[in-house]
Amino acid sequence: MDGGDETAIRTQVLDAAEELFYGRGIQAVGMDAVRSASGVTLRRLYQLFPSKGELVEAYLLRRDRRWREELAAAVDRAGGSAADRVLAVFDWLDRWFAAPDFRGCAFVNAFGELGGTAPEVAAAARHHKDALRGYLAGLTVEAGATAATGDHIALLAEGAITLAAVSGAPSPARSAREAARLLLAPAVESARPPSG
Amino acid sequence: MDGGDETAIRTQVLDAAEELFYGRGIQAVGMDAVRSASGVTLRRLYQLFPSKGELVEAYLLRRDRRWREELAAAVDRAGGSAADRVLAVFDWLDRWFAAPDFRGCAFVNAFGELGGTAPEVAAAARHHKDALRGYLAGLTVEAGATAATGDHIALLAEGAITLAAVSGAPSPARSAREAARLLLAPAVESARPPSG
DNA sequence: CTGCGGCGAGAACGAACGTTCTCTTCGGTA
DNA sequence: TACCGAAGAGAACGTTCGTTCTCGCCGCAG
Numbered sequence: 001m002d003g004g005d006e007t008a009i010r011t012q013v014l015d016a017a018e019e020l021f022y023g024r025g026i027q028a029v030g031m032d033a034v035r036s037a038s039g040v041t042l043r044r045l046y047q048l049f050p051s052k053g054e055l056v057e058a059y060l061l062r063r064d065r066r067w068r069e070e071l072a073a074a075v076d077r078a079g080g081s082a083a084d085r086v087l088a089v090f091d092w093l094d095r096w097f098a099a100p101d102f103r104g105c106a107f108v109n110a111f112g113e114l115g116g117t118a119p120e121v122a123a124a125a126r127h128h129k130d131a132l133r134g135y136l137a138g139l140t141v142e143a144g145a146t147a148a149t150g151d152h153i154a155l156l157a158e159g160a161i162t163l164a165a166v167s168g169a170p171s172p173a174r175s176a177r178e179a180a181r182l183l184l185a186p187a188v189e190s191a192r193p194p195s196g
Numbered sequence: 197m198d199g200g201d202e203t204a205i206r207t208q209v210l211d212a213a214e215e216l217f218y219g220r221g222i223q224a225v226g227m228d229a230v231r232s233a234s235g236v237t238l239r240r241l242y243q244l245f246p247s248k249g250e251l252v253e254a255y256l257l258r259r260d261r262r263w264r265e266e267l268a269a270a271v272d273r274a275g276g277s278a279a280d281r282v283l284a285v286f287d288w289l290d291r292w293f294a295a296p297d298f299r300g301c302a303f304v305n306a307f308g309e310l311g312g313t314a315p316e317v318a319a320a321a322r323h324h325k326d327a328l329r330g331y332l333a334g335l336t337v338e339a340g341a342t343a344a345t346g347d348h349i350a351l352l353a354e355g356a357i358t359l360a361a362v363s364g365a366p367s368p369a370r371s372a373r374e375a376a377r378l379l380l381a382p383a384v385e386s387a388r389p390p391s392g
Numbered sequence: 393c394t395g396c397g398g399c400g401a402g403a404a405c406g407a408a409c410g411t412t413c414t415c416t417t418c419g420g421t422a
Numbered sequence: 423t424a425c426c427g428a429a430g431a432g433a434a435c436g437t438t439c440g441t442t443c444t445c446g447c448c449g450c451a452g
Contacts, residue, residue: 024312027223030439041400052440103312104304111362112305116220125362133359152375155355155368162354163329166307166321172351179348182379226409237430238411248410
């Protein structure tokens with residue numbers, strides 16, 4: 001039950017904190033809940049993260065990195081044409097929405113809860129969304145569309161995440177995917193070798 | 197400083213609660229802050245709203261009604277073709293995003309903060325988004341497009357609200373407006389009298 | 393063996409919060 | 423005037439939370 005070296009304990013704590021913060025909201029979860037869920041003593045917890053604010057920051061930082069890595073990996077695995085890779089984003093969202101613990105975007109949730117009072121949280125959310133937008137813009141431009149179309153794709157993805165969370169159904173992913181396909185269609189057509 | 201009859205006091209309290217809950221988050225605002233901001237005694241506050249939960253519910257209910265009424269009024273004022281009326285939604289969002297106290301969708305924020313533990317809050321958010329979706333579907337069908345296109349419009353609006361909040365800039369409204377115009381274009385064209 | 397530094401377990405502390413209670417004042421009525 | 427219910431002002435209560443402190447135990451240097 002010891003937990004091993006420091007980085008292993010860090011992972012244990014962050015795993016527990018992530019599940020609790022994401023599932024119940026940050027303010028609704030006390031440090032004691034993180035402690036008992038991670039099986040770590042309170043003393044150790046505060047040695048690793050000197051305050052709850054720093055634990056929250058670490059939670060958001062790690063989640064940002066992992067979420068975007070997983071998205072990129074799924075897109076890479078999907079292969080196909082550049083436009084197919086854009087659409088694969090929405091297939092990945094669909095699978096995410098169907099997960100039993102899905103509760104929307106952790107950054108939007110944290111922003112709504114703490115963005116008005118905690119600037120680091122607001123900054124983390126802004127950074128996450130900006131990075132996502134950049135990633136989608138890259139994919140979209142590769143598909144022969146403009147960066148503006150990339151923004152449109154980002155809007156669809158964002159709306160799908162929020163509406164799937166609030167409605168509790170994964171269907172916004174498919175709806176957004178169809179809209180993205182329509183927005184990409186002109187670029188895909190003009191990228192084809194001219195047929196006449 | 198008395199405040200007058202009961203419904204006037206209710207309005208005072210709800211005005212103060214709305215500004216505080218929306219601006220700082222619900223859990224970050226204590227009943228005492230609502231009391232001092234509304235200039236009402238704690239006794240009166242609890243006579244009107246027997247618990248904080250009921251105050252939160254009343255806040256969300258009133259905000260839902262007023263927000264959707266204001267949107268519908270702005271769309272009605274905009275006039276023009278049916279497609280123009282759909283686009284007027286995004287013009288209205290643009291103005292909202294530029295307001296100094298704009299901090300995203302109150303229902304999404306409340307959902308992120310309390311949706312995991314308070315079912316009434318989750319239900320209020322679901323109801324709000326469903327009503328908005330229904331309204332946009334109506335507008336979109338009037339413009340000659342399908343209900344599926346209405347869902348696409350709703351996704352764009354939702355994404356615009358979230359991204360404007362997190363980024364702090366109103367530009368997502370214009371971006372979403374342009375995407376909506378593109379999605380509506382086929383319907384608008386086919387609705388024109390055939391030109392050849 | 394003898395200290396000593398570190399650690400697990402959880403008590404303790406100070407602040408904040410939701411909610412209720414007390415005390416006092418005051419307006420209306422017989 | 424004497425009384426009663428309502429209400430303003432804010433203290434008080436019980437709980438929760440973030441954070442720190444205490445105590446007892448164990449491994450190790452001399």
